[in-house]
Amino acid sequence: MPYELYYWPGIQGRGEFVRLALEAAGAEYIDVTRLSGRGKGVDAMLRLMDAAEREPFAPPFLKAGKLIIAQVANILQYLGPRIGLGPKSEAARLWTHQLQLTVTDFVHEIHDTHHPIASSLYYEEQKDEARARTGHFLTTRLPKYLGYFERVIENNGTGRGHTVGRSLSYVDLSMFQLISGLRYAFPKTMSRRKRNYPRLSALHEKVATNANVAAYLASERRIAFNEDGVFRCYTELER
Amino acid sequence: MPYELYYWPGIQGRGEFVRLALEAAGAEYIDVTRLSGRGKGVDAMLRLMDAAEREPFAPPFLKAGKLIIAQVANILQYLGPRIGLGPKSEAARLWTHQLQLTVTDFVHEIHDTHHPIASSLYYEEQKDEARARTGHFLTTRLPKYLGYFERVIENNGTGRGHTVGRSLSYVDLSMFQLISGLRYAFPKTMSRRKRNYPRLSALHEKVATNANVAAYLASERRIAFNEDGVFRCYTELER
Numbered sequence: 144m145p146y147e148l149y150y151w152p153g154i155q156g157r158g159e160f161v162r163l164a165l166e167a168a169g170a171e172y173i174d175v176t177r178l179s180g181r182g183k184g185v186d187a188m189l190r191l192m193d194a195a196e197r198e199p200f201a202p203p204f205l206k207a208g209k210l211i212i213a214q215v216a217n218i219l220q221y222l223g224p225r226i227g228l229g230p231k232s233e234a235a236r237l238w239t240h241q242l243q244l245t246v247t248d249f250v251h252e253i254h255d256t257h258h259p260i261a262s263s264l265y266y267e268e269q270k271d272e273a274r275a276r277t278g279h280f281l282t283t284r285l286p287k288y289l290g291y292f293e294r295v296i297e298n299n300g301t302g303r304g305h306t307v308g309r310s311l312s313y314v315d316l317s318m319f320q321l322i323s324g325l326r327y328a329f330p331k332t333m334s335r336r337k338r339n340y341p342r343l344s345a346l347h348e349k350v351a352t353n354a355n356v357a358a359y360l361a362s363e364r365r366i367a368f369n370e371d372g373v374f375r376c377y378t379e380l381e382r
Numbered sequence: 383m384p385y386e387l388y389y390w391p392g393i394q395g396r397g398e399f400v401r402l403a404l405e406a407a408g409a410e411y412i413d414v415t416r417l418s419g420r421g422k423g424v425d426a427m428l429r430l431m432d433a434a435e436r437e438p439f440a441p442p443f444l445k446a447g448k449l450i451i452a453q454v455a456n457i458l459q460y461l462g463p464r465i466g467l468g469p470k471s472e473a474a475r476l477w478t479h480q481l482q483l484t485v486t487d488f489v490h491e492i493h494d495t496h497h498p499i500a501s502s503l504y505y506e507e508q509k510d511e512a513r514a515r516t517g518h519f520l521t522t523r524l525p526k527y528l529g530y531f532e533r534v535i536e537n538n539g540t541g542r543g544h545t546v547g548r549s550l551s552y553v554d555l556s557m558f559q560l561i562s563g564l565r566y567a568f569p570k571t572m573s574r575r576k577r578n579y580p581r582l583s584a585l586h587e588k589v590a591t592n593a594n595v596a597a598y599l600a601s602e603r604r605i606a607f608n609e610d611g612v613f614r615c616y617t618e619l620e621r
Contacts, residue, residue, distance in 0.1 A: 261518035279500035
């Protein structure tokens with residue numbers, strides 16, 4: 144039975160971290176809200192959320208048989224060992240998950256650069272505050288997170304450039320997504336600082352040229368970055 | 383061997399969600415930075431972070447034998463079944479963890495009410511923006527999260543007022559901490575809306591009167607809420 148992924152159509156958003164894992168693994172899945180017909184579409188997602196005995200707070204969520212699992216890091220923790228993208232031993236699983244939760248924190252901070260006051264307001268209604276928050280983000284938070292992940296790759300001695308273990312994991316895929324998104328949102332900053340993060344750049348390249356990932360990125364299944372998602376390119380924020 | 387908890391001394395902060403679980407379970411633990419002497423204090427924490435093969439991004443972290451585990455929800459997921467505060471079956475573990483990750487998101491939003499622009503600035507430097515963010519938080523986000531957790535308790539049919547299962551879990555303890563903190567930070571709002579969340583109020587009371595928790599709260603081990611932590615009482619923000 145294929146996995147069912149539920150997320151808002153039209154944006155990569157948080158769902159993309161799960162979609163990338165499913166694609167890289169060549170797992171069978173249905174991208175429910177991007178299809179139409181009976182049991183498909185956004186309505187189906189909202190109905191399932193309402194009806195679920197264990198209600199998710201928000202998309203994305205994954206249906207795996209009878210299980211409904213929400214929260215990106217939780218979904219990846221579940222999927223990882225099943226689709227060959229995460230370790231099986233407890234110590235390694237905890238560490239891999241810990242890194243993914245740090246990705247979650249980073250994504251939250253990236254999102255709030257353009258929405259520092261309220262998610263329910265338009266960006267245009269909080270532009271001045273977004274400029275202030277982005278300034279601090281680019282000078283203090285971005286280097287702190289990227290420097291950390293750069294060290295993680297470095298410290299993974301036998302890891303051949305991977306974040307954990309010796310082969311591709313869901314955390315590597317999330318690194319790819321972070322670097323891609325940050326390059327889209329803050330092209331000048333990321334280009335200027337590229338030499339500070341050689342391992343992250345190399346990992347980004349390695350993931351991009353993985354056969355399954357490359358095929359996915361070239362397909363229509365990959366939604367383009369846009370200004371409704373987590374990573375938004377507002378040039379006025381980067382100045 | 384006792385667990386070792388590492389967190390900033392002087393604030394409850396994110397560490398308190400772990401401390402509450404250790405205390406409620408009557409687990410043996412050392413609160414490392416609140417002690418002095420060899421291998422104790424903040425210096426010991428920073429040294430361990432630097433030296434760790436698997437470096438935590440930030441405190442809190444737990445040392446359990448040779449394992450160093452960071453990220454509150456990850457620590458609780460590990461501790462839960464070991465100290466009798468979390469389920470053992472996979473489906474129940476995923477659901478419990480999913481709720482804890484929703485707590486993490488909520489805590490992040492609570493923190494940002496007083497720090498919408500940058501964690502590295504003082505509150506006083508972002509007071510106007512904090513007022514704007516808090517206004518939106520109190521009218522839209524707070525009721526969304528509390529309404530959600532209220533339904534979780536309601537939907538846990540045989541749960542006797544617990545969030546998951548039939549007995550005390552680490553998520554119940556986090557609910558206690560959230561309600562306590564929100565009442566401290568936003569007393570007027572929480573008092574006015576109390577009748578909207580009867581199950582959360584009852585759970586808060588149930589946890590507060592648990593023998594181990596009550597003893598802990600009355601002890602000097604419980605740090606008082608203050609204006610350096612996640613939950614801060616700035617009366618000008620609640621208006």
